[in-house]
Amino acid sequence: MGQKINPTGFRLAVSRNWNSRWFASGPEFARMLGEDLKVREYLKKKLRNASVGRILIERPAKNARITIYSARPGVVIGKKGEDIESLKTELQKMLGVPVHVNIDEIRKPEIDAQLIADSITQQLEKRIMFRRAMKRAMQNAMRLGAQGIKIMSAGRLNGIEIARTEWYREGRVPLHTLRADIDYGLSEAKTTYGVIGVKVWVYKGDTLGRSEAPAAEAVPAPEREERRARRPEARPETKPAGRPAAKRAAPRRVEPKTEAKSEAPPVEAPKEEAAKPAVKRVRKVAAKTTGDAKGGGKDGE
The missing domain is CATH 3.30.300.20 (K homology (KH) domain)
Structure with a gap:
């Protein structure tokens, strides 16, 4: 509707x-x-x-x-x-x-719906192209703060034999929202070809009813400051609630630690085994060098 x-x-x-x-x-x-x-x-x-x-x-x-x-x-x-x-x-x-x-x-006549419709009809009576008049009015309205505009023209546009309806819209025009501040205007242009009707809807933003009050005014400023001061105090109270969650997650962390401990000895064992043969090799090399020294002495003799 x-x-x-x-x-x-x-x-x-x-x-x-x-x-x-x-x-x-x-x-x-x-x-x-x-x-x-x-x-x-x-x-x-x-x-x-x-x-x-x-x-x-x-x-x-x-x-x-x-x-x-x-x-x-x-x-x-x-x-x-x-x-x-x-x-x-x-x-x-x-x-x-x-x-x-x-x-x-x-x-601000540029965002008044009735004045926009009257200006378009005056231009149509002067034989100005209806598309040019409509688009110019839309640009001026959006430039001066309108959040949305819709313009509709009906009749023998440009003198054609069959009447038609054309409309253009820019921005938002919520016609079904009761709190939307929509300005409406209607005007008629009497030309040599007949009557051309022009309708204009201008959306200027949302408004509240006569019995309603803005939410910011309903809450006094001191109460809002007290609420803001209470917020940091409520944060430490919520910290103990988070501690049990950390304790529940502790067993998950222990499992990889035990695995690391069980895996640690096999990593260290090869190091000790590798160190022992190195000592034996050193001893063997020392024995060989002593034998060679003795043999060398015999050859020398």
Whole structure:
């Protein structure tokens, strides 16, 4: 299911939050939901060139707070705040309640899925090759810290008669992992050949849920230091456990020693036997020399 479902809706209440935060019941819910859809469509058309990535709508106590996440906040504000004031008046007419508009800057638009999809569709409308636009966006995202990205384009690509779907992926994109922080964006390019849809998945790493805490923060620093200090003390206690193992191995070492002792006498015996004949030979040689001396004396006589 992770391959088909919307990644944002799949992770709601786990690692993602809603873009519309308010409560209503009965007919009020349908009315407020319709107003939210109209506000989002109006802002997308009005701020088409402002690189708007996300719009957050909150309704506390008969008021409305709208937060616009943009990579170009100066375009939204305008000169001396003229554009944002006109936005407030238009939104108050649509919602019928006082509206507060906040603007947050997106510091890394290259790894924002919605902004990547919008930039690719703008290039397709300018008749730029879709493969070039997709690969360029992937390279920029990976260069600025994304751990994985997947881009899919569908429609009459390059004006062919039969529509097809092509996608490219670089790095890891674990769509079925709930703790994975995956940003999803969808955009449509309206060309002379028809509509081309672009989907973008960006994997930014693993995140923890709202109720979870990192393992490093759960254990205080003093306790970790005590554990580290106890480790060297535990090592001497484990040494006696290793001594019986050495005693068990002792009989194996004794066997070659006894064999060496039994084999030692036959090695020394030939040395003694070799030494004895040497002495006899010396004696025989001495006897011969004495005999020769005597014989020599007789010959001389």
